[in-house]
Amino acid sequence: MPKSMIFRFSLYGFLKNQQYFEPFIMLVFLQMGLTFTLIGLLVGLREFLRNIAEIPSGAIADILGRRKSLLFSFSCYILSFAITGTVGLKLVGTSPIYVVFSALLLATAFYALADAFRSGTHKALIFTYLRIEGRTGERTKVYGFTRSWSKLGSALSVIAACFFIYLSDNYVLIFYLSIIPFIFNMVNVGTYPKELDGDVHPENAGIQEIIGHLKASFILAFRNTELRSLIIESMSFEGFFKAMKDYLQPILKMAAIPLAAILFTDLALSNTQKSVILIGPVYFLMFLGAAIANRKAHQFVDWAGGDEPAALKMWTLLFVLYICLVPTLYYNIFWAAISGLVFIHLLQNIWRPLFFSRVDSHGDEKKGATLLSIQSQAQSIATMIYAPILGYVIDSVRILEQPNTGEFWPIAVFGALIAFFYLRLGKASS
Numbered sequence: 001m002p003k004s005m006i007f008r009f010s011l012y013g014f015l016k017n018q019q020y021f022e023p024f025i026m027l028v029f030l031q032m033g034l035t036f037t038l039i040g041l042l043v044g045l046r047e048f049l050r051n052i053a054e055i056p057s058g059a060i061a062d063i064l065g066r067r068k069s070l071l072f073s074f075s076c077y078i079l080s081f082a083i084t085g086t087v088g089l090k091l092v093g094t095s096p097i098y099v100v101f102s103a104l105l106l107a108t109a110f111y112a113l114a115d116a117f118r119s120g121t122h123k124a125l126i127f128t129y130l131r132i133e134g135r136t137g138e139r140t141k142v143y144g145f146t147r148s149w150s151k152l153g154s155a156l157s158v159i160a161a162c163f164f165i166y167l168s169d170n171y172v173l174i175f176y177l178s179i180i181p182f183i184f185n186m187v188n189v190g191t192y193p194k195e196l197d198g199d200v201h202p203e204n205a206g207i208q209e210i211i212g213h214l215k216a217s218f219i220l221a222f223r224n225t226e227l228r229s230l231i232i233e234s235m236s237f238e239g240f241f242k243a244m245k246d247y248l249q250p251i252l253k254m255a256a257i258p259l260a261a262i263l264f265t266d267l268a269l270s271n272t273q274k275s276v277i278l279i280g281p282v283y284f285l286m287f288l289g290a291a292i293a294n295r296k297a298h299q300f301v302d303w304a305g306g307d308e309p310a311a312l313k314m315w316t317l318l319f320v321l322y323i324c325l326v327p328t329l330y331y332n333i334f335w336a337a338i339s340g341l342v343f344i345h346l347l348q349n350i351w352r353p354l355f356f357s358r359v360d361s362h363g364d365e366k367k368g369a370t371l372l373s374i375q376s377q378a379q380s381i382a383t384m385i386y387a388p389i390l391g392y393v394i395d396s397v398r399i400l401e402q403p404n405t406g407e408f409w410p411i412a413v414f415g416a417l418i419a420f421f422y423l424r425l426g427k428a429s430s
Contacts, residue, residue, distance in 0.1 A: 005129055005192075005193075008192065012122060012146075013153060014150060015185035016153070016181075017154040017157060018153055018156075018157045018180075018182075020160055020164065020177050021178060022161075024161065024165070024174070024275075026246040027249050031172075032087070036394045037388065040388040040389070040390055040391020043242075044383070044387045046108045046109075047112070048112075049109050050116045054377035060117075066121045066125045066197050067125075067190065069117045071186055073114045073115075073121075074182050074189070077110070077182055080111040080114060081179050081182075082179065083110065085173065087104055088175070089172055119376040120376055123143065125192070126143060128195075128196050130142060140353050141298040143353045143356060145295055147353060148295045151288070151290035151294060152291045155287035158279075158283040159284060161280075165272065165273070166273055169273055230355065232378075234378060235378050238352075239383045239385075240386050240415060243382075243387040243390055247341075251329075251408060252278045253278070255338065256278035256279065263277070264277075282338065290345065294349050297352075298353070314351055318415070319420055321340055322344075322412045323416050325411070326413060328340060328412075329408045330409040332406040344415075390414060
């Protein structure tokens with residue numbers, strides 16, 4: 001096995017995260033005329049469609065080969081980016097909102113399919129490499145290291161995106177720019193060693209084989225108490241995080257507009273250009289912090305005394321953060337709200353390598369991608385529920401908004417309730 005594989009895994013994450021629209025995606029949808037309710041509905045539908053493909057995708061990856069699964073995934077991402085860019089350039093302003101929403105739903109369907117065939121697959125591939133090399137004790141460290149390069153890729157993508165948006169005064173064109181690194185990543189993954197596909201049997205990959213594989217994986221996931229508990233934890237932590245994380249963008253834009261008026265009085269900047277002033281630096285520093293958090297996750301586990309104590313400490317800190325965010329979001333104390341939301345992003349980047357190490361330690365090598373897909377599907381179900389409800393509540397609060405109060409405080413209330421109930425559940429389980 002080539003010794004350069006850790007570099008190749010890191011390159012995969014670096015290129016995968018060159019999604020230049022990521023720090024602006026909610027602002028893109030708002031610019032296209034969508035309300036928070038419609039955005040939440042779009043996110044919920046994405047997770048629903050992803051769920052349909054999630055489990056079979058893991059089984060197909062385990063049976064037919066993980067590299068082929070990833071190459072198919074990248075093709076779907078490219079289609080999604082191209083459709084979204086075309087919607088923004090051709091349909092917005094000339095077509096009714098239901099036409100725009102329908103076209104975005106098509107792009108979302110391709111994105112969901114891409115996510116389904118990617119999620120869990122590359123992680124299982126990394127864990128297979130560690131087993132072949134006899135380094136299973138380094139799961140958290142190696143996965144955290146490779147994921148840190150994903151976040152470094154995100155940090156670089158923020159700089160490129162901000163530069164491009166400032167020059168073009170348009171959020172939409174960055175979708176086309178995102179296609180280029182995905183083409184390079186197809187070359188990277190396509191040349192991975194065949195051994196990393198695992199024990200594949202394409203000649204037996206009929207419907208019965210896939211159904212049998214799924215059945216055995218479900219039994220492993222839900223009869224195993226530890227795995228079942230981890231899946232519920234993922235639904236609570238990651239499910240809600242995915243529903244709320246992009247609300248940082250409109251908050252940053254709200255804070256950037258008056259800041260730009262003070263700092264750049266002589267420049268005639270659009271609101272799109274003003275948003276770059278804060279979104280760029282904050283997301284850049286946040287992604288750099290996320291890269292460090294991923295690399296240091298194993299040290300946090302050592303300090304806490306093991307995986308389970310570390311997870312409980314993280315849930316406690318998450319609860320405190322959400323409680324503190326309630327007044328800062330309600331009274332539009334931007335610096336405190338932005339700091340708290342950034343800290344939650346960093347906390348999630350410690351939680352992920354810790355979580356996937358815990359899943360793999362209770363799993364089965366031959367069902368690696370399927371087990372991680374089951375976890376991802378459960379997480380998607382939670383996001384599918386949270387996102388539309390959260391969007392509707394925020395839209396409702398905006399209508400009833402009082403002077404000098406913000407509309408995003410429901411995020412903190414929902415988050416605090418979820419963390420509180422999980423902490424009660426965790427203590428009862430202990």
